[in-house]
Amino acid sequence: MSSKVMPRAVKAVLWSLLFSIVFILSVGIFAVCLWYKNTYDVEFKDLLYTLASPLKGTGESTIALILSVCIPALVIAVAVCAVASFLLWRKPPFLKYVRRVVAGVCVAALLFSCTFAVFALRIPAYIKSLSEKTTIYEDYYVDPDEVEISAVGETKNLIYIYLESMETTYASVEDGGAQSENYMPNMTVLAENNLSFSDKADGLGGFHTPLGTGWTMSALLATTSGIPFSFPLGENGHNKMSQREKFASGLTNLGDILAEKGYRQEFLCGSDSAFAGRDTYFRQHGNYEIFDLYTARDEGYIDEDYFVWWGFEDKILYDIARDEISELAAGDVPFNFTMLTVDPHHVDGYRCDLCEDEYGNKLANVISCADRQLSEFIDWCKDQVFYEDTAIIITGDHPRMDTTLVGETDYYDRTIYNCFINSAVAPEGETTDRVFTSFDIFPTTLAAMGFEIEGDKLGLGVNMFSGLPTLAEEIGYETLETEINKFSDYYLLHFS
Secondary structure, three states: OOOOHHHHHHHHHHHHHHHHHHHHHHHHHHHHHHHHHHHEOOOHHHHHHHHHOOOOOOOHHHHHHHHHHHHHHHHHHHHHHHHHHHHHOOOOOOHHHHHHHHHHHHHHHHHHHHHHHHHHOOHHHHHHHHOOEOOHHHHHOEOHHHOOEEEOOOOOEEEEEEEOOOEHHHOEOOOOOOEOOOOOHHHHHHHHHOEOOOOOOOOOOOEEOOOOOOOHHHHHHHHHHOOOOOOOOOOOOOOOHHHOOOOOOOOOOHHHHHHHOOOEEEEEEOOOOOHHHHHHHHHHOOOOEEEOHHHHHHOOOOOOOOOEOOEOOHHHHHHHHHHHHHHHHOOOOOEEEEEEOOOOOOOOOOOOOOOOOOOOOHHHHHHHHHHHHHHHHHHHHHOOOOHHHEEEEEEEOOOOOEOOOOOOOOHHHOOEOEEEEOOOOOOOOOOOOOOOEHHHHHHHHHHHHOEEEHHHEEEOEEOHHHOOOOHHHHHOHHHHHHHHOOEOHHHHHHHO
8 A cells, every 4th residue: 555545544534533423422412402301391500400419329210211312313323424434435536525515514413413402401591690690698588597486385296208209280180280180189188188388279289499499409408498509510519519528507407496406307218318418418407317228228128239210119218217207206305207209200200019000101100109108108197196296298399300291381380299287387378379489398397396487487488377478479489580590699608
Protein backbone atom coordinates (compact mmCIF):
# COMPACT_ATOMS: atom_id res chain seq x y z
CA MET A 1 0.00 0.00 0.00
CA SER A 2 1.46 3.39 -1.00
CA SER A 3 2.24 6.17 1.43
CA LYS A 4 -0.51 8.27 -0.16
CA VAL A 5 -3.22 5.64 0.25
CA MET A 6 -2.54 4.96 3.91
CA PRO A 7 -3.22 8.49 5.26
CA ARG A 8 -6.33 8.73 3.05
CA ALA A 9 -7.66 5.45 4.47
CA VAL A 10 -6.95 6.53 8.05
CA LYS A 11 -8.64 9.85 7.40
CA ALA A 12 -11.70 8.09 5.99
CA VAL A 13 -11.89 5.83 9.05
CA LEU A 14 -11.62 8.76 11.43
CA TRP A 15 -14.33 10.72 9.61
CA SER A 16 -16.55 7.65 9.61
CA LEU A 17 -16.05 7.19 13.36
CA LEU A 18 -16.74 10.86 14.03
CA PHE A 19 -19.96 10.84 11.99
CA SER A 20 -21.04 7.63 13.70
CA ILE A 21 -20.44 8.97 17.20
CA VAL A 22 -22.33 12.19 16.47
CA PHE A 23 -25.27 10.33 14.95
CA ILE A 24 -25.46 7.70 17.72
CA LEU A 25 -25.25 10.42 20.38
CA SER A 26 -28.07 12.33 18.65
CA VAL A 27 -30.30 9.26 18.56
CA GLY A 28 -29.56 8.46 22.21
CA ILE A 29 -30.37 11.99 23.38
CA PHE A 30 -33.57 12.13 21.38
CA ALA A 31 -34.77 8.67 22.51
CA VAL A 32 -34.23 9.35 26.20
CA CYS A 33 -35.74 12.84 26.12
CA LEU A 34 -38.76 11.70 24.12
CA TRP A 35 -39.33 8.88 26.62
CA TYR A 36 -38.88 11.31 29.51
CA LYS A 37 -41.31 13.83 28.02
CA ASN A 38 -43.97 11.16 27.44
CA THR A 39 -43.42 9.41 30.77
CA TYR A 40 -42.74 12.06 33.39
CA ASP A 41 -44.34 15.34 34.39
CA VAL A 42 -41.73 17.10 36.52
CA GLU A 43 -39.76 20.33 36.29
CA PHE A 44 -36.06 20.40 35.37
CA LYS A 45 -35.18 21.55 38.88
CA ASP A 46 -36.80 18.45 40.36
CA LEU A 47 -34.99 16.27 37.83
CA LEU A 48 -31.64 17.85 38.73
CA TYR A 49 -32.09 17.22 42.44
CA THR A 50 -33.07 13.62 41.77
CA LEU A 51 -30.09 13.02 39.48
CA ALA A 52 -27.73 14.65 41.97
CA SER A 53 -28.68 12.07 44.58
CA PRO A 54 -26.43 8.97 44.60
CA LEU A 55 -27.79 5.96 42.69
CA LYS A 56 -27.30 3.82 45.79
CA GLY A 57 -30.77 2.81 46.91
CA THR A 58 -32.42 3.46 43.55
CA GLY A 59 -34.98 0.96 42.35
CA GLU A 60 -33.40 -1.47 39.89
CA SER A 61 -36.44 -1.31 37.60
CA THR A 62 -36.00 2.43 37.02
CA ILE A 63 -32.45 2.01 35.76
CA ALA A 64 -33.44 -1.04 33.72
CA LEU A 65 -36.28 0.90 32.13
CA ILE A 66 -33.97 3.73 31.07
CA LEU A 67 -31.58 1.20 29.55
CA SER A 68 -34.45 -0.56 27.79
CA VAL A 69 -35.29 2.73 26.07
CA CYS A 70 -31.71 3.60 25.14
CA ILE A 71 -30.37 0.26 23.94
CA PRO A 72 -32.83 -0.47 21.08
CA ALA A 73 -32.44 3.07 19.73
CA LEU A 74 -28.66 2.86 19.95
CA VAL A 75 -28.60 -0.54 18.27
CA ILE A 76 -30.57 0.88 15.33
CA ALA A 77 -28.26 3.91 15.19
CA VAL A 78 -25.17 1.67 15.14
CA ALA A 79 -26.69 -0.43 12.36
CA VAL A 80 -27.42 2.68 10.29
CA CYS A 81 -23.87 3.91 10.78
CA ALA A 82 -22.41 0.53 9.83
CA VAL A 83 -24.40 0.40 6.59
CA ALA A 84 -23.54 4.01 5.75
CA SER A 85 -19.83 3.42 6.40
CA PHE A 86 -19.83 0.34 4.18
CA LEU A 87 -21.44 2.24 1.32
CA LEU A 88 -19.06 5.17 1.69
CA TRP A 89 -16.06 2.83 1.52
CA ARG A 90 -17.19 1.73 -1.92
CA LYS A 91 -15.80 5.06 -3.19
CA PRO A 92 -18.43 6.35 -5.59
CA PRO A 93 -17.31 9.19 -7.88
CA PHE A 94 -19.20 11.75 -5.80
CA LEU A 95 -17.80 10.45 -2.49
CA LYS A 96 -16.65 13.91 -1.37
CA TYR A 97 -20.16 15.32 -1.74
CA VAL A 98 -21.75 12.35 -0.04
CA ARG A 99 -19.48 12.83 2.96
CA ARG A 100 -20.48 16.47 3.17
CA VAL A 101 -24.16 15.53 3.09
CA VAL A 102 -23.60 12.90 5.78
CA ALA A 103 -21.70 15.40 7.91
CA GLY A 104 -24.50 17.92 7.52
CA VAL A 105 -27.14 15.36 8.44
CA CYS A 106 -25.21 14.28 11.56
CA VAL A 107 -24.66 17.85 12.76
CA ALA A 108 -28.30 18.72 12.07
CA ALA A 109 -29.43 15.62 13.98
CA LEU A 110 -27.31 16.58 16.99
CA LEU A 111 -28.59 20.17 16.98
CA PHE A 112 -32.18 18.97 16.69
CA SER A 113 -31.77 16.45 19.53
CA CYS A 114 -30.14 19.01 21.83
CA THR A 115 -32.82 21.61 21.07
CA PHE A 116 -35.54 19.03 21.69
CA ALA A 117 -33.88 18.08 24.99
CA VAL A 118 -33.74 21.70 26.16
CA PHE A 119 -37.48 22.17 25.77
CA ALA A 120 -38.51 18.63 26.75
CA LEU A 121 -36.65 19.06 30.05
CA ARG A 122 -38.03 22.59 30.57
CA ILE A 123 -34.55 24.08 30.93
CA PRO A 124 -35.41 27.69 29.90
CA ALA A 125 -37.76 28.14 32.86
CA TYR A 126 -35.08 26.80 35.21
CA ILE A 127 -32.42 29.19 33.87
CA LYS A 128 -34.84 32.10 34.23
CA SER A 129 -35.46 31.24 37.89
CA LEU A 130 -31.73 31.29 38.68
CA SER A 131 -31.46 34.94 37.67
CA GLU A 132 -34.24 36.12 39.97
CA LYS A 133 -34.31 36.64 43.74
CA THR A 134 -37.18 36.37 46.19
CA THR A 135 -37.94 37.80 49.63
CA ILE A 136 -40.75 35.35 50.37
CA TYR A 137 -38.94 33.95 53.41
CA GLU A 138 -38.21 37.39 54.85
CA ASP A 139 -41.86 38.31 54.30
CA TYR A 140 -43.71 35.13 55.30
CA TYR A 141 -41.52 32.46 56.91
CA VAL A 142 -42.32 31.78 60.58
CA ASP A 143 -39.41 30.29 62.52
CA PRO A 144 -40.67 27.62 64.99
CA ASP A 145 -38.01 28.79 67.44
CA GLU A 146 -39.58 32.24 67.59
CA VAL A 147 -43.17 31.26 68.44
CA GLU A 148 -44.62 29.39 71.39
CA ILE A 149 -45.72 25.81 70.75
CA SER A 150 -47.51 24.50 73.81
CA ALA A 151 -49.54 21.44 74.77
CA VAL A 152 -53.28 21.65 75.31
CA GLY A 153 -53.70 19.00 78.01
CA GLU A 154 -52.41 15.57 77.03
CA THR A 155 -51.02 15.54 73.53
CA LYS A 156 -51.37 12.49 71.32
CA ASN A 157 -48.98 9.99 69.85
CA LEU A 158 -48.48 10.26 66.11
CA ILE A 159 -48.60 7.64 63.38
CA TYR A 160 -47.80 9.38 60.11
CA ILE A 161 -48.21 7.28 56.96
CA TYR A 162 -46.73 8.63 53.74
CA LEU A 163 -48.26 6.82 50.78
CA GLU A 164 -45.96 6.85 47.75
CA SER A 165 -47.36 8.94 44.86
CA MET A 166 -50.91 8.82 46.24
CA GLU A 167 -53.00 11.32 44.31
CA THR A 168 -56.72 11.91 44.65
CA THR A 169 -56.92 11.40 40.86
CA TYR A 170 -57.04 7.62 41.43
CA ALA A 171 -60.60 7.98 42.66
CA SER A 172 -63.50 7.93 40.21
CA VAL A 173 -64.79 11.13 38.62
CA GLU A 174 -67.97 10.65 40.62
CA ASP A 175 -65.96 10.61 43.87
CA GLY A 176 -63.77 13.59 42.95
CA GLY A 177 -60.96 11.86 41.04
CA ALA A 178 -60.16 11.35 37.37
CA GLN A 179 -60.89 7.65 36.72
CA SER A 180 -63.87 5.76 35.35
CA GLU A 181 -63.65 3.51 38.44
CA ASN A 182 -62.53 4.26 41.97
CA TYR A 183 -59.18 2.54 42.53
CA MET A 184 -58.99 3.82 46.13
CA PRO A 185 -62.47 3.17 47.61
CA ASN A 186 -61.23 2.46 51.15
CA MET A 187 -59.23 5.67 51.28
CA THR A 188 -62.25 7.54 49.97
CA VAL A 189 -64.36 6.16 52.82
CA LEU A 190 -61.63 6.96 55.36
CA ALA A 191 -61.59 10.56 54.17
CA GLU A 192 -65.39 10.78 54.34
CA ASN A 193 -65.64 9.25 57.83
CA ASN A 194 -62.78 11.22 59.36
CA LEU A 195 -61.30 14.60 58.44
CA SER A 196 -59.82 15.39 55.04
CA PHE A 197 -59.08 18.90 53.83
CA SER A 198 -60.00 19.37 50.19
CA ASP A 199 -59.40 21.72 47.29
CA LYS A 200 -62.86 20.82 45.99
CA ALA A 201 -66.26 22.03 47.11
CA ASP A 202 -67.52 18.45 46.88
CA GLY A 203 -65.81 15.08 46.61
CA LEU A 204 -62.35 13.80 47.46
CA GLY A 205 -59.66 16.47 47.17
CA GLY A 206 -56.26 17.28 48.58
CA PHE A 207 -53.25 19.57 48.69
CA HIS A 208 -50.98 20.92 45.97
CA THR A 209 -47.24 20.34 45.65
CA PRO A 210 -45.35 23.49 44.58
CA LEU A 211 -41.93 23.42 42.93
CA GLY A 212 -39.33 21.93 45.24
CA THR A 213 -41.77 19.47 46.82
CA GLY A 214 -42.34 17.04 43.95
CA TRP A 215 -40.09 14.09 44.87
CA THR A 216 -39.97 12.04 48.04
CA MET A 217 -37.19 13.72 50.01
CA SER A 218 -38.49 17.17 49.14
CA ALA A 219 -42.00 16.09 50.15
CA LEU A 220 -40.74 14.83 53.51
CA LEU A 221 -38.93 18.13 54.02
CA ALA A 222 -41.91 20.28 53.03
CA THR A 223 -44.50 18.46 55.16
CA THR A 224 -42.27 18.42 58.25
CA SER A 225 -40.68 21.88 57.99
CA GLY A 226 -42.87 24.06 55.78
CA ILE A 227 -40.22 24.89 53.16
CA PRO A 228 -39.35 23.56 49.69
CA PHE A 229 -36.16 21.71 48.83
CA SER A 230 -34.03 24.51 47.33
CA PHE A 231 -30.53 23.66 48.51
CA PRO A 232 -27.83 24.41 45.92
CA LEU A 233 -26.56 21.74 43.57
CA GLY A 234 -22.95 20.70 43.09
CA GLU A 235 -20.17 19.30 45.24
CA ASN A 236 -20.68 22.07 47.80
CA GLY A 237 -24.44 21.93 47.56
CA HIS A 238 -26.81 20.24 49.92
CA ASN A 239 -28.70 17.96 47.61
CA LYS A 240 -25.99 15.36 48.12
CA MET A 241 -27.29 15.08 51.65
CA SER A 242 -26.32 11.45 52.09
CA GLN A 243 -22.68 12.50 51.63
CA ARG A 244 -22.77 15.37 54.12
CA GLU A 245 -22.49 15.53 57.88
CA LYS A 246 -25.31 18.08 58.25
CA PHE A 247 -28.73 18.17 56.64
CA ALA A 248 -30.39 21.59 56.90
CA SER A 249 -28.63 22.29 60.18
CA GLY A 250 -30.28 25.71 60.58
CA LEU A 251 -33.80 24.31 60.27
CA THR A 252 -36.22 23.50 63.10
CA ASN A 253 -38.85 20.99 62.03
CA LEU A 254 -41.48 18.59 63.35
CA GLY A 255 -38.91 16.07 64.60
CA ASP A 256 -36.96 18.75 66.48
CA ILE A 257 -40.12 20.02 68.16
CA LEU A 258 -41.36 16.58 69.19
CA ALA A 259 -37.93 15.53 70.44
CA GLU A 260 -37.86 18.61 72.66
CA LYS A 261 -41.33 17.62 73.93
CA GLY A 262 -40.05 14.18 74.95
CA TYR A 263 -41.29 12.03 72.07
CA ARG A 264 -39.57 8.84 70.99
CA GLN A 265 -39.43 8.78 67.18
CA GLU A 266 -38.93 6.22 64.43
CA PHE A 267 -38.83 6.30 60.64
CA LEU A 268 -39.63 3.16 58.64
CA CYS A 269 -39.15 2.66 54.91
CA GLY A 270 -38.84 -0.36 52.63
CA SER A 271 -35.67 0.78 50.87
CA ASP A 272 -32.20 2.06 51.68
CA SER A 273 -32.84 5.00 54.02
CA ALA A 274 -29.55 6.59 52.91
CA PHE A 275 -31.07 7.36 49.50
CA ALA A 276 -31.31 11.18 49.16
CA GLY A 277 -30.17 11.54 52.77
CA ARG A 278 -33.41 10.49 54.45
CA ASP A 279 -31.59 8.80 57.32
CA THR A 280 -29.43 11.88 57.90
CA TYR A 281 -32.45 14.18 57.89
CA PHE A 282 -34.45 12.17 60.42
CA ARG A 283 -31.53 11.37 62.70
CA GLN A 284 -30.35 14.96 62.88
CA HIS A 285 -33.83 16.41 63.28
CA GLY A 286 -35.42 14.51 66.13
CA ASN A 287 -33.02 11.63 66.73
CA TYR A 288 -35.32 9.17 64.94
CA GLU A 289 -34.56 5.48 65.07
CA ILE A 290 -34.23 4.27 61.48
CA PHE A 291 -35.71 1.00 60.23
CA ASP A 292 -34.97 0.28 56.56
CA LEU A 293 -33.99 -2.50 54.14
CA TYR A 294 -30.83 -3.36 56.06
CA THR A 295 -32.59 -3.33 59.44
CA ALA A 296 -35.21 -5.70 58.05
CA ARG A 297 -32.45 -8.08 56.97
CA ASP A 298 -30.70 -7.81 60.34
CA GLU A 299 -33.95 -8.40 62.24
CA GLY A 300 -34.83 -11.47 60.17
CA TYR A 301 -37.92 -10.13 58.42
CA ILE A 302 -36.31 -10.88 55.06
CA ASP A 303 -33.33 -12.90 53.86
CA GLU A 304 -29.87 -11.32 53.61
CA ASP A 305 -30.03 -11.21 49.82
CA TYR A 306 -33.70 -10.23 49.54
CA PHE A 307 -34.35 -7.34 47.18
CA VAL A 308 -37.42 -6.48 45.10
CA TRP A 309 -38.46 -3.15 43.59
CA TRP A 310 -36.68 -0.63 45.88
CA GLY A 311 -35.93 -3.09 48.67
CA PHE A 312 -38.95 -4.91 50.05
CA GLU A 313 -42.63 -4.54 49.30
CA ASP A 314 -45.33 -2.91 51.41
CA LYS A 315 -46.92 -6.12 52.69
CA ILE A 316 -43.69 -6.66 54.67
CA LEU A 317 -43.54 -2.97 55.60
CA TYR A 318 -46.95 -3.13 57.29
CA ASP A 319 -45.99 -6.26 59.23
CA ILE A 320 -42.91 -4.48 60.53
CA ALA A 321 -44.98 -1.39 61.33
CA ARG A 322 -47.33 -3.41 63.52
CA ASP A 323 -44.42 -4.82 65.51
CA GLU A 324 -42.57 -1.53 65.85
CA ILE A 325 -45.64 0.48 66.86
CA SER A 326 -46.57 -2.13 69.46
CA GLU A 327 -43.08 -1.82 70.94
CA LEU A 328 -43.24 1.99 70.94
CA ALA A 329 -46.71 1.99 72.50
CA ALA A 330 -45.49 -0.26 75.33
CA GLY A 331 -43.05 2.45 76.41
CA ASP A 332 -43.67 5.18 78.94
CA VAL A 333 -43.16 8.18 76.63
CA PRO A 334 -45.26 9.46 73.72
CA PHE A 335 -44.15 8.36 70.26
CA ASN A 336 -44.04 9.50 66.67
CA PHE A 337 -43.93 6.64 64.18
CA THR A 338 -43.47 7.79 60.58
CA MET A 339 -43.51 5.34 57.68
CA LEU A 340 -43.18 5.57 53.91
CA THR A 341 -44.70 3.05 51.49
CA VAL A 342 -43.12 2.24 48.12
CA ASP A 343 -45.22 -0.09 45.93
CA PRO A 344 -46.95 2.65 43.84
CA HIS A 345 -43.58 4.25 42.93
CA HIS A 346 -43.02 5.19 39.31
CA VAL A 347 -42.78 3.70 36.78
CA ASP A 348 -46.18 1.92 36.96
CA GLY A 349 -45.71 0.55 40.46
CA TYR A 350 -44.87 -2.91 41.84
CA ARG A 351 -47.35 -5.79 41.84
CA CYS A 352 -46.90 -7.95 44.93
CA ASP A 353 -48.58 -11.33 45.42
CA LEU A 354 -51.45 -9.63 47.25
CA CYS A 355 -52.41 -7.66 44.16
CA GLU A 356 -55.49 -8.88 42.34
CA ASP A 357 -56.12 -8.63 38.61
CA GLU A 358 -59.22 -6.45 38.91
CA TYR A 359 -58.45 -3.96 36.17
CA GLY A 360 -56.75 -3.96 32.81
CA ASN A 361 -53.99 -1.69 34.04
CA LYS A 362 -51.00 -2.66 36.18
CA LEU A 363 -50.88 0.59 38.15
CA ALA A 364 -54.63 0.49 38.80
CA ASN A 365 -54.16 -2.95 40.37
CA VAL A 366 -51.22 -1.69 42.44
CA ILE A 367 -53.21 1.30 43.73
CA SER A 368 -56.16 -0.92 44.58
CA CYS A 369 -53.85 -3.27 46.47
CA ALA A 370 -52.25 -0.35 48.34
CA ASP A 371 -55.74 0.86 49.23
CA ARG A 372 -56.69 -2.52 50.76
CA GLN A 373 -53.43 -2.86 52.68
CA LEU A 374 -53.80 0.59 54.21
CA SER A 375 -57.41 -0.10 55.20
CA GLU A 376 -56.43 -3.37 56.89
CA PHE A 377 -53.64 -1.60 58.76
CA ILE A 378 -55.99 1.13 60.01
CA ASP A 379 -58.44 -1.57 61.14
CA TRP A 380 -55.58 -3.15 63.10
CA CYS A 381 -54.77 0.21 64.71
CA LYS A 382 -58.39 0.60 65.81
CA ASP A 383 -58.14 -2.65 67.77
CA GLN A 384 -55.06 -1.56 69.73
CA VAL A 385 -55.03 0.01 73.18
CA PHE A 386 -53.06 3.02 71.96
CA TYR A 387 -55.60 3.95 69.27
CA GLU A 388 -57.65 6.56 71.14
CA ASP A 389 -54.47 8.33 72.28
CA THR A 390 -52.95 8.45 68.81
CA ALA A 391 -53.46 10.83 65.92
CA ILE A 392 -53.11 8.98 62.62
CA ILE A 393 -52.25 11.15 59.63
CA ILE A 394 -52.26 9.70 56.13
CA THR A 395 -50.99 11.66 53.15
CA GLY A 396 -49.38 11.01 49.82
CA ASP A 397 -45.90 12.39 49.35
CA HIS A 398 -46.07 13.88 45.84
CA PRO A 399 -47.87 13.38 42.51
CA ARG A 400 -46.60 10.39 40.60
CA MET A 401 -43.66 11.19 38.39
CA ASP A 402 -44.85 9.19 35.40
CA THR A 403 -48.13 9.92 33.64
CA THR A 404 -49.84 6.53 33.92
CA LEU A 405 -53.55 7.04 34.71
CA VAL A 406 -53.06 10.82 34.95
CA GLY A 407 -51.77 11.82 31.52
CA GLU A 408 -54.96 13.71 30.64
CA THR A 409 -55.14 15.59 33.95
CA ASP A 410 -53.61 19.03 34.47
CA TYR A 411 -50.75 18.93 37.00
CA TYR A 412 -52.42 21.53 39.22
CA ASP A 413 -55.47 19.30 39.56
CA ARG A 414 -53.40 16.30 40.65
CA THR A 415 -53.75 16.94 44.36
CA ILE A 416 -52.39 14.79 47.18
CA TYR A 417 -54.51 12.62 49.44
CA ASN A 418 -54.83 13.52 53.13
CA CYS A 419 -56.76 12.08 56.04
CA PHE A 420 -56.63 12.97 59.75
CA ILE A 421 -57.89 10.31 62.18
CA ASN A 422 -58.38 10.98 65.91
CA SER A 423 -57.47 14.64 65.67
CA ALA A 424 -57.22 16.37 69.06
CA VAL A 425 -59.04 19.43 67.70
CA ALA A 426 -61.88 20.19 65.34
CA PRO A 427 -61.54 22.62 62.43
CA GLU A 428 -62.72 26.17 63.09
CA GLY A 429 -63.18 27.13 59.45
CA GLU A 430 -63.95 25.56 56.10
CA THR A 431 -62.34 22.23 55.23
CA THR A 432 -63.46 22.20 51.59
CA ASP A 433 -62.74 24.45 48.61
CA ARG A 434 -59.33 25.32 50.09
CA VAL A 435 -56.08 26.06 48.29
CA PHE A 436 -53.33 24.55 50.42
CA THR A 437 -49.93 22.93 49.95
CA SER A 438 -47.41 20.54 51.44
CA PHE A 439 -46.16 23.41 53.63
CA ASP A 440 -49.47 23.59 55.52
CA ILE A 441 -49.22 19.97 56.64
CA PHE A 442 -46.39 20.87 59.08
CA PRO A 443 -48.35 23.07 61.55
CA THR A 444 -51.57 21.12 60.89
CA THR A 445 -49.88 17.91 62.09
CA LEU A 446 -48.90 19.51 65.39
CA ALA A 447 -52.41 20.89 65.87
CA ALA A 448 -53.92 17.44 65.23
CA MET A 449 -51.71 16.08 68.00
CA GLY A 450 -53.02 18.66 70.46
CA PHE A 451 -50.39 21.41 70.31
CA GLU A 452 -51.28 25.09 70.26
CA ILE A 453 -49.18 27.22 67.92
CA GLU A 454 -48.84 30.91 68.56
CA GLY A 455 -50.22 32.60 65.45
CA ASP A 456 -51.10 29.22 63.86
CA LYS A 457 -48.26 29.52 61.35
CA LEU A 458 -44.97 27.63 60.98
CA GLY A 459 -42.53 27.76 58.09
CA LEU A 460 -44.53 28.83 55.06
CA GLY A 461 -47.48 26.81 56.33
CA VAL A 462 -50.72 27.55 58.14
CA ASN A 463 -52.57 25.35 60.64
CA MET A 464 -55.55 24.24 58.58
CA PHE A 465 -57.65 23.70 61.73
CA SER A 466 -57.45 27.43 62.49
CA GLY A 467 -59.45 28.57 59.48
CA LEU A 468 -56.81 31.15 58.58
CA PRO A 469 -56.05 31.62 54.88
CA THR A 470 -53.06 29.69 53.66
CA LEU A 471 -50.17 31.45 51.95
CA ALA A 472 -51.38 30.04 48.63
CA GLU A 473 -54.78 31.63 49.29
CA GLU A 474 -53.28 34.89 50.54
CA ILE A 475 -50.90 35.65 47.68
CA GLY A 476 -52.17 33.19 45.06
CA TYR A 477 -50.81 29.76 44.20
CA GLU A 478 -49.04 30.88 41.04
CA THR A 479 -47.30 33.70 42.91
CA LEU A 480 -46.26 31.32 45.68
CA GLU A 481 -44.80 28.86 43.21
CA THR A 482 -43.04 31.58 41.23
CA GLU A 483 -41.42 33.05 44.34
CA ILE A 484 -40.16 29.81 45.88
CA ASN A 485 -38.60 28.91 42.54
CA LYS A 486 -36.34 31.97 42.73
CA PHE A 487 -32.99 32.25 44.48
CA SER A 488 -33.11 33.23 48.16
CA ASP A 489 -30.26 34.57 50.29
CA TYR A 490 -32.39 33.97 53.39
CA TYR A 491 -32.81 30.29 52.52
CA LEU A 492 -29.09 29.72 52.18
CA LEU A 493 -28.23 31.69 55.30
CA HIS A 494 -30.83 30.23 57.65
CA PHE A 495 -31.46 26.67 56.49
CA SER A 496 -28.15 25.39 55.12
